[in-house]
Amino acid sequence: DAGITQSPRHKVTETGTPVTLRCHQTENHRYMYWYRQDPGHGLRLIHYSYGVKDTDKGEVSDGYSVSRSKTEDFLLTLESATSSQTSVYFCAISLRDQGGDGYTFGSGTRLTVV
Amino acid sequence: QQQVKQSPQSLIVQKGGISIINCAYENTAFDYFPWYQQFPGKGPALLIAIRPDVSEKKEGRFTISFNKSAKQFSLHIMDSQPGDSATYFCAASRTGNTPLVFGKGTRLSVIA
Numbered sequence: 060d061a062g063i064t065q066s067p068r069h070k071v072t073e074t075g076t077p078v079t080l081r082c083h084q085t086e087n088h089r090y091m092y093w094y095r096q097d098p099g100h101g102l103r104l105i106h107y108s109y110g111v112k113d114t115d116k117g118e119v120s121d122g123y124s125v126s127r128s129k130t131e132d133f134l135l136t137l138e139s140a141t142s143s144q145t146s147v148y149f150c151a152i153s154l155r156d157q158g159g160d161g162y163t164f165g166s167g168t169r170l171t172v173v
Numbered sequence: 174q175q176q177v178k179q180s181p182q183s184l185i186v187q188k189g190g191i192s193i194i195n196c197a198y199e200n201t202a203f204d205y206f207p208w209y210q211q212f213p214g215k216g217p218a219l220l221i222a223i224r225p226d227v228s229e230k231k232e233g234r235f236t237i238s239f240n241k242s243a244k245q246f247s248l249h250i251m252d253s254q255p256g257d258s259a260t261y262f263c264a265a266s267r268t269g270n271t272p273l274v275f276g277k278g279t280r281l282s283v284i285a
Contacts, residue, residue, distance in 0.1 A: 163218075
């Protein structure tokens with residue numbers, strides 16, 4: 060499925076600790092995105108990347124940072140996790156840069172901050 | 174400010190019936206309108222998409238209707254089946270690879 064994997068799939072962490080989520084793709088797509096999904100809020104954009112070292116903020120970027128040092132990897136870091144960051148995190152790649160349609164999403168990371 | 178408003182939040186439809194989910198948008202610069210389907214424990218998957226140069230697009234039992242003047246678009250699922258039970262998201266974006274803005278989702282249950 061367009062070769063996108065997220066890790067870990069599940070994580071429980073304590074308030075105040077840093078957490079890094081990884082998104083890996085194998086098809087050299089330029090555009091990658093991190094969304095969070097919460098009941099009643101749908102999918103909200105955290106950060107996105109339009110190339111190596113090129114990133115921009117989304118709607119809910121406070122408390123998050125990202126890095127993209129290689130085309131295939133897009134990392135999301137919660138600098139100091141809070142309970143409000145308990146959520147399901149999805150990474151997505153855009154297929155449109157290679158003539159495809161829409162996004163392919165990863166399977167998600169369920170993060171619980173206790 | 175919610176850029177894409179989706180309704181209803183939940184929907185129960187009898188098997189064989191028509192499921193209708195509606196979305197409205199505010200940004201007239203939007204020109205790409207996809208629908209995504211999500212099953213529990215999975216990521217959303219592209220179902221069907223439309224651009225504003227057409228008013229309707231059909232793929233199998235799924236149809237998008239688009240009304241540019243009203244800034245609204247809807248998903249119709251004909252002959253709904255229990256396997257269609259999922260959460261559906263509408264979305265919109267501007268030209269190119271600007272990020273998709275999603276609606277809040279509709280949980281569809283198709284009962285026999």
